[in-house]
Amino acid sequence: MERTAAAFSLPRIRFIRKRVTFLLSTFSVLLLVFAWWLVVRLHLVSPLFVPAPGAVWNAFISTAGEPYRGHTLLVHVGISLYRVIVAFIAALVVSIPLGLAIGRYWWLDALMQPLINFYRPLPPLAYYTLLVIWLGIGDASKVALLFLAAIPALVINTAAGVHAVRREMVNAALSLGADKWQVFLHVIFPATLPYVFTGIRIALAFTYTTLVAAELVAATSGIGWMVLDASRFLRSDIIFMGIIIMGVTGMVLDYIVVLLQHRFVPWLGKA
């Protein structure tokens, strides 16, 4: 009994589970690629519909090396990321103070509530058409679109974070001599950070999806546009490659946010 208990102590189980998780995840990816390869190999579908993994890899190598319709792959991805990041930072700068204020002042909540509730469920592409008319087909309309797409999740989560602050946290600060502004800065704002990060993850994923969709509708560059353009020439190898790049980029963006969350909210789930 003693030995079993020692061999399966909690940190040990966690360690083993991490290893197994990694192996299983790798396995599922490899299995998918293998199934894909097999389908093509056995000529189950036309390579026009599903290109071979090797063809997709070649498309990656060639577009990485030489420009595809003006830009290399890296530049197309970079253009897309640039649009997301500029718009997202602008959205953060506006949404977090707005969310904090909405969480704090009921009348501001009442004023903003109908506006946010109305435009939040709208598919961004619906008002994108308007933005293109107003701002043209270039970066301005896209950045504006992404900015608008990011705002609701950020504002709503930040405001929810303010509502969730424990009353005693505020009371403790007041009875230690903090004034209203200090309470806001040193207690309420840090206490909302876990919610803010939840909002950031949701909003970033949504913004990224919206970007690709917008590039599919109207653009002359970017990873989404690349896929759209390839479809006109039935280049399914480039379409596949583009989709994989989009997925991986989205995962990397999310992972960066998770890392930032560990850095800025180390107490999550512990206090």
Place this chain on the structure above:
Amino acid sequence: MTSNPLSRKSETASTSGVTPAKRLVIDDVSFSYETRDGLVEALAKIALTIEPGEFICCVGPSGCGKTTLLHLIAGFLTPTTGTMTLGATPVRQPGPDRGVVFQQPTLYPWMTVADNVAFGPRMRHLPKEEQRRRVDHYLQLVGLQAFAQRAPYELSGGMQQRVAIARVLANDPTFLLMDEPFGALDALTRERLQEELLKIWRATRSAVFFITHSAEEAVFLATRVIVMSARPGRILLDRKVGFSRRVGMKPREIRADQEFIAVREEIIERIYSSEETP
């Protein structure tokens, strides 16, 4: 700048702007919580005057309204009826003159232990040097100087409560409100902190409102013990005791003193009888 805590009061009173101790008058205060099922009457007609320098220990059955009374004094709640005045002004909101140690420690997880203790002095813009001195002094007092740079959630419940006590003492309040501050501590630490608290109280002449479930602790610390009835809380017994003023005697001798035991038993009996009331 001496490190003697006893001489601290006079030198910091001017820099921190804390007003001298005042008399607290609680005049027929009652309090009801609003809940979904209507009003819950927590306190009924409490009348109590606390003079500067008094050490009040409040005991009573669980749920009788002790915390509610403390939160009223702190200014977190407003009386449903009755008035509460501190000196000449009504109690309306929390302030640094009334330091609160909560029943559950409410430390800020985004700050280190040291920054938590420095919170009050920092908010009140005391000089950096003075802030550091107080952090060192009070962490030392609660035996946690080795944990200054840790995060609060890396400490045990009892250690967190000690940080919360240090945080309030570092802010130099003239009225200390403590809600079962030593409840989560081992007997040894508890007795040591009781004695330290008495030292601080004697040196500063602050008033203390101290909630406890231990009659022994109440009789050891208090100049007055208040026993409350089951909800809605009323004051059943308001008794002067004098053991905390016996400076010459060793704590061990006091606790073993015949008179001490007699008073303690009297209080315990009163608590038991309060719980029987339906």
